[in-house]
Amino acid sequence: MTKKEIISKAYETFNTFDYPLHFVNTQNSLECEDHEQTLQSCELHDIGPEQVGHMGWSPLPYLLPEALGYLMPRLIEMALNNMPNKDGDPFVIDLIRVMSSMPVENFNPFSTEQKLFIKNVLIDIQKSMMDIIEIEGYHKELEQLIHFFSK
Numbered sequence: 440m441t442k443k444e445i446i447s448k449a450y451e452t453f454n455t456f457d458y459p460l461h462f463v464n465t466q467n468s469l470e471c472e473d474h475e476q477t478l479q480s481c482e483l484h485d486i487g488p489e490q491v492g493h494m495g496w497s498p499l500p501y502l503l504p505e506a507l508g509y510l511m512p513r514l515i516e517m518a519l520n521n522m523p524n525k526d527g528d529p530f531v532i533d534l535i536r537v538m539s540s541m542p543v544e545n546f547n548p549f550s551t552e553q554k555l556f557i558k559n560v561l562i563d564i565q566k567s568m569m570d571i572i573e574i575e576g577y578h579k580e581l582e583q584l585i586h587f588f589s590k
Contacts, residue, residue, distance in 0.1 A: 442519050445560065449512035452556045456508035456548075458483075463501040474498030478506075486513050491533065493526040499537040504545045508553070515560050521568070531568055532575045539580040543587075558588035 440448070462478040477490050478498055491497055491514075502510065518531040546554065561584050565572070572578050 445563065446512070446516045446519060449515040449556065449560070452553055453508055453512045455550070455553075456505060456511075459503065459506040459509050461503060462506040462510075463498055463503060474501060483509070483513050486510065487517070488523055488525045488530070491517070491524060491530065493524045493528065494533065494536070497524075497533065497537070499533065500540065502545070504548045507541075507545055508548055511553075511557070515557075518564060519560070521571075529568075529571050529575070531564060531571060532577055535564075535572070535577045535580050535584065539577075539584050554588050558585055561585045561588065 461475060463474050475498075478486070481490055491499060499514075514534055518534045522530045524530045524533050549557070561581060565581055565585065569578070572581055
């Protein structure tokens with residue numbers, strides 16, 4: 440599959456997730472309230488580096504499971520297109536870092552098909568972006584994610 444076909448398939452595969460009532464638990468902090476407002480103000484295709492932030496300020500670690508499912512196709516698209524985060528660093532690294540540190544429960548709403556799709560995307564990322572991943576030092580985390588989604 441081409442990158443464009445994979446991205447199209449991501450939107451199709453994750454279309455079971457509706458626009459979430461909340462993206463993050465706003466009771467955690469003022470930062471989470473800011474993340475909630477930022478994400479609520481955007482349509483899915485408009486989410487980009489400004490909204491996902493950078494390693495020090497990002498809504499991604501705080502996403503509720505249903506919000507993660509809703510955002511997953513856009514996150515996959517950003518990673519496969521090698522978009523930068525707000526600091527200009529490769530977003531694919533943020534995605535690997537965040538997904539590898541999320542509680543397993545965050546993926547409970549995902550179907551077997553969705554988990555298999557994520558595994559295949561991660562394998563594609565491993566094949567096509569390994570130079571970036573190795574430079575940034577996230578090859579072990581990527582391997583662990585592939586293993587997790589292989590279960």
